[in-house]
Amino acid sequence: MATSPTANIDRRELLPLLFPDQADWLFVSGLAGASKDAAALTKDGANIYTMAGAMGAAVSIGLGMALSAPDRKIAAINGDGEMLMGIGSLITVASEAPQNLTIVCLDNSMHGETGGQKGHTAATANLEAIARGAGITSAMTISEPDQIADAAKFIAEAPGPRFLLARILPTAPSAFKRDLDMAACRVRFKQGLAAGG
Amino acid sequence: MADDHPHAEWSGVMFDLMRDAGVKLFAHVPDAGNDRLIALAEEHNDTRTVLLTTEEEGVGICAGADLVGERAVLCMQSSGLGNCPNYLSLAKGAHFPLLMMISMRGDYGEQNPWQYPMAGAVESLLESMGVLIFKVESRDDLEKAITAAISASGKGAQSAAIVLSQKFLGAKGF
Numbered sequence: 001m002a003t004s005p006t007a008n009i010d011r012r013e014l015l016p017l018l019f020p021d022q023a024d025w026l027f028v029s030g031l032a033g034a035s036k037d038a039a040a041l042t043k044d045g046a047n048i049y050t051m052a053g054a055m056g057a058a059v060s061i062g063l064g065m066a067l068s069a070p071d072r073k074i075a076a077i078n079g080d081g082e083m084l085m086g087i088g089s090l091i092t093v094a095s096e097a098p099q100n101l102t103i104v105c106l107d108n109s110m111h112g113e114t115g116g117q118k119g120h121t122a123a124t125a126n127l128e129a130i131a132r133g134a135g136i137t138s139a140m141t142i143s144e145p146d147q148i149a150d151a152a153k154f155i156a157e158a159p160g161p162r163f164l165l166a167r168i169l170p171t172a173p174s175a176f177k178r179d180l181d182m183a184a185c186r187v188r189f190k191q192g193l194a195a196g197g
Numbered sequence: 198m199a200d201d202h203p204h205a206e207w208s209g210v211m212f213d214l215m216r217d218a219g220v221k222l223f224a225h226v227p228d229a230g231n232d233r234l235i236a237l238a239e240e241h242n243d244t245r246t247v248l249l250t251t252e253e254e255g256v257g258i259c260a261g262a263d264l265v266g267e268r269a270v271l272c273m274q275s276s277g278l279g280n281c282p283n284y285l286s287l288a289k290g291a292h293f294p295l296l297m298m299i300s301m302r303g304d305y306g307e308q309n310p311w312q313y314p315m316a317g318a319v320e321s322l323l324e325s326m327g328v329l330i331f332k333v334e335s336r337d338d339l340e341k342a343i344t345a346a347i348s349a350s351g352k353g354a355q356s357a358a359i360v361l362s363q364k365f366l367g368a369k370g371f
Contacts, residue, residue, distance in 0.1 A: 016200065057260075060261065065261040069265035091313065193265060
């Protein structure tokens with residue numbers, strides 16, 4: 001087994017640096033740490049739909065949003081385990097090529113929510129290479145704090161769809177308590193958008 | 198366009214009803230049963246097709262469309278429903294009003310034994326994940342089933358599946 005890739009990014013500091021204009025975005029986020037970090041970013045506002053189940057679905061939901069609201073900036077935030085579970089969705093994203101979709105994968109090379117079991121990306125799987133192989137040409141990996149500014153520029157300026165792989169430290173996600181009422185959060189999101197959010 | 202495909206007439210009816218109801222995205226895994234419907238959605242300027250790698254992606258895409266106030270439909274063969282249950286948490290738990298079009302394999306006249314196991318689980322799976330079933334077993338059922346499913350997944354705020362039997366579609370030779 002290959003040694004785990006190096007990563008020195010603290011996940012709790014990453015998303016605010018990538019999305020300084022978070023209020024202008026619509027977010028969907030997957031399970032566990034990815035949603036805790038994303039909810040901390042938006043203060044669990046009406047512009048995010050976080051999940052704690054349906055593992056693998058975040059990118060597909062983001063694609064549905066991006067194709068249906070082409071004038072809005074959409075970001076799907078997930079982790080490495082769920083990105084792998086829904087890996088085919090990268091192929092569908094590449095084929096549809098929505099200019100307004102950004103995917104951020106927080107890769108800690110483990111299943112953090114279930115006990116920190118080692119994941120495939122701790123070995124040889126490389127999600128940026130997979131994204132490129134799927135046909136997403138705007139793809140980037142960062143693993144050091146001094147690369148974050150370039151990643152923010154990538155999100156702001158690279159042609160969509162964009163795939164950012166952030167290799168992060170195996171440390172705890174943001175300690176943000178988000179609303180887990182999945183039906184109420186759907187209504188909140190839709191009402192926020194209808195109100196001009 | 199003259200279309201002598203055996204599914205052309207009813208597919209046109211289905212497409213018009215869905216388009217009139219505001220369905221914009223037609224997410225699908227290709228099947229003989231949805232071939233003409235998807236061809237129509239590709240031809241029209243106000244609808245778009247999305248080719249999926251696996252059916253559960255379509256559940257996510259339909260949910261994403263709903264979040265931003267648009268409507269989508271997931272078109273798939275009955276076997277593909279078997280890939281979807283965990284994603285259908287979005288229907289049962291989060292009350293996303295998903296619309297599906299399921300073309301059956303493994304009911305009437307099926308010659309491929311691999312199709313029967315999943316076919317037999319379609320109705321119980323849909324029911325257990327909170328999706329209403331509107332069956333089409335003859336041409337007479339078509340408009341009523343489509344209209345009911347569109348209403349249920351529109352103002353009715355329910356998830357709904359139009360299930361097209363092989364009694365209606367015809368069975369493929371093997």
